[in-house]
Amino acid sequence: MADYDAQAGRDPRAPAEPSQHRRESDEFDYHEGLRGVAGIVAGAGSVTELLSAVAQFAARAIPGVEGAGVALINPRVGLPSIQTWAATAGLVNEIDIVQYRDLHEGPCLTCMHSRRPTTSGSLGSDQRWPHFGGRVARMGVHSALSIPLIVGDRILGAINAYAANRDAFGEHAVRLGCEFAGPAAVAVYHAQLLAEARESAARLQRALDSRAVIDQAIGIIRSRSGASGEEAFARLTKISQNENVKLHIVAERLVDEAVRRARAQKP
Known part of the structure; x- marks a missing residue:
């Protein structure tokens, strides 16, 4: 069983275990997303452009995702300050604005504080984020999965996945998401190092x-x-x-x- 923070009062095994065919399809999509991240060339674009690519590949790699985003902590300030983020859809960008700028609460910030994946199967009733959850639920989004991006002892940010259905992200999605987050974090870390070196130069x-x-x-x-x-x-x-x-x-x-x-x- 994956080690993650699930919503209290909801079955962490939901949804039902996927069929063998579904698993094979998910594994294929996961490896396609992973190959995409591995193919990112550091320095080919800005950090924001790289984040957009990682978000796109995350949406492919993690089962059940309808929209994904990647956020980075401002290294000069630390949490809760977010330096930049990228999203695969306008709705995800709206959710991130609510989370980072308006309310300063939500699954992404929680997972970066705890350094553990965080899920919610019904945002509107999730007591961890009473303001964020209800507001996002009214936007038609009910499930969230946030996975920290960690390299060594350093937390860089997080991958965020959202879906309209309730209980969209079970253990299967968390496992694949965590496996994807490792190489994604390395790609982001190298891009940050290169950007810092360029700025210093x-x-x-x-x-x-x-x-x-x-x-x-x-x-x-x-x-x-x-x-x-x-x-x-x-x-x-x-x-x-x-x-x-x-x-x-x-x-x-x-x-x-x-x-x-x-x-x-x-x-």
């Missing part, structure tokens, strides 16, 4: 560009005034402080002005 390049233009401005001041490097830098700094403008912008202004003068003096 971009910040470094911006810093190098700023340093270069500041050095050029210092050279211009020295050539005009005969000041030392320290004195020229102090003049730039003073202008920056007096005008409340960033130092590299002051430097760019000075360099641009020098270039315009040089061009104007050409015959």
Whole structure:
């Protein structure tokens, strides 16, 4: 039996165990979804684009899903802050807005706190989320399955699956969902690492560009005034402080002005 948080008062074995034919079909869909995740190339798109792909493959891999989504925790803030999410359908996106922005409660947040899969077979009567459950049930969605995305000791976010029918996700769906979540978490983790590396490289390049233009401005001041490097830098700094403008912008202004003068003096 899978280890997960089920709704109190409802049979965790529901729905009935699928037939052999249904199991074979589910296993085929699961492996197709898994192959899709394995084929995702890190860096081929943004993290949000990768999340959209994972959500699509999750909807294929997990039995009973009518709409799926993937949410990521903001690593700088942690729970309950959600940094970004992607969904396979507009209704799922509406549910996620209710969960993350409006009410700050729901199966996804619960599963990320507990680090265990969380299911609900009747959201409207689920006492764990009295506000979220009723609101989503009125949208025509009654079953939910949320599975945490974990790499090592780090929780990245969760996969969320929804269905209109009650008790849509039994142990069979939870098992396949958990098996799918492992490689999906690795794909998301690698995409995050690559995005962070790219951002760090971009910040470094911006810093190098700023340093270069500041050095050029210092050279211009020295050539005009005969000041030392320290004195020229102090003049730039003073202008920056007096005008409340960033130092590299002051430097760019000075360099641009020098270039315009040089061009104007050409015959």
